[in-house]
Amino acid sequence: MTPEGLPSLPERPGVSYIVPVLNEAEHVASAITTVLDQDYDGEKEIVVAVGPSTDETTSIVTTLAAGDPRITVVENPPGDTPSGLNAAVAATQHAVIVRVDAHSELTPDYTAAAIDTLQTTGAANCGGLMVARGKTPFQKAVARAYMSKVGLGGPAYHSGDEPQEAESAYLGVYRREVFEALSGFDSTLRRGQDWELNLRIREAGGLVWFDPRLEVTYWPRSSFKKIMQQFHATGIWRAEIVRRHGSKNSLRYLAPPLLVVGVTASAIEASLQLTGKTRTWPRFVRRVSSLIHVPSLAYVSAIAGAAATAKDCGPRERALFGIVLPTMHLSWGTGFLRGLVTGAGSTTDKSR
Structure with missing residues (x-):
């Protein structure tokens, strides 16, 4: 897992995108489209892990998959993010694994820049800047809070910084060796599973790297109720990680x-x-x-x-x-x- 221990990547390695989704009918098509539109000429595949959604998410994803052989759909019966991520990883085949969320949209050069970062730094995982945006005045205010140091502060991926070694990475572009050596995401953590996996990467001697060239558009929740529910659950799971x-x-x-x-x-x-x-x-x-x-x-x-x-x-x-x-x-x-x-x-x- 150390940078010296990871084999060299070819110039254009194959890339597998993993996307866990649950009740994301509003955003999932855009998220998948930004993956398909990546300006990267290596082999690509998208594995979407679909939870038991109660909206049109499943039909949207299956329709997209029927029209593009690069898209594979797997089931995620528990509906939890880590179980969906692990199910998606198990169905991939390429050397680089890119996590994508339904609320996110990748810039066209995201994959190419991430591959360059992995090759030049020897990182086991890298990530970039979460650029929160909104459509309504409320969502724009939430996006501003995400990007403000007064809001979430701390991690470089919220407010931007110089390229550097990082504690964790937003979403993440992983070497496959991470999952082979560390058995993937902890399925008992419904939130905070990314941070915990990055902790294990660092403890194994691997490098986690932040590169501000990697920009991901994130669309926040759209109401006070949803923001309260999201952050309350996040706080509970962060405490669970502190307990562990x-x-x-x-x-x-x-x-x-x-x-x-x-x-x-x-x-x-x-x-x-x-x-x-x-x-x-x-x-x-x-x-x-x-x-x-x-x-x-x-x-x-x-x-x-x-x-x-x-x-x-x-x-x-x-x-x-x-x-x-x-x-x-x-x-x-x-x-x-x-x-x-x-x-x-x-x-x-x-x-x-």
Whole structure:
């Protein structure tokens, strides 16, 4: 798995694209089309793992497959992302495996640039920049939050950076040896399975690489309810990964749950003040307890500042941006705290 241990790739290796889908009738055709339109002259195949969808996803995918021999459809009865990814990988044949999501669209040169990155760096996996975009004012506000360091921050693939060794990669362009050596994605992780596989790659001595040339358009969820459901589930599963892997996780994952604790403490203290229950406390205790509000006020100021200074958008999108940010943070944080206490169990992402 080390860069020195991976065999050299041919100039134009065959590429297998794996696409897990569930209830993605709105996006799946576009995602597959961007794969078919890749400006790459090596051999290509697309394996779509279809979960038990309740919309038109299955019929859309089977119709596309009937018209193009490069598309193969496999079933994913559990409907979970990692099981779909593993089922798709098992049906592939080429040396390079590219993960694609139904909510994503690849730029035409994505594959060629990724192959070049694998060849020049010796990486076992590489990924690039997730370029979130929206069609409605709400979706545009969510996309802005994804790309903002105040929003998700941390990983280079959210806000762009120089080419560098990375902790994880968005989607990922893998050497087949990864799946042969590490047995693929952990099917017990319904979310966060990419990060966990990249952890195992790094522990095995493999290189994970970020290259900003690799741009993927991502279309976020389209309503507050779906964003809350998505981020709550993500927080729960991140806590499950922390329970399993402890200090191997970045400290940045503690920020949202600490925010939830801070806001809750501030709300409790404010309630006690309003009901007069703090009047009997010693003056020193009252002064110290009032400091509980400082982190929450600082957070509100940061969100207000980010919304006020947001560029290239109108008042409505700016206001939505200011609401979306805490929605993401608090949903993720409450999910994390729940998952830390109870574990993820059978939690699913109900936004799908």
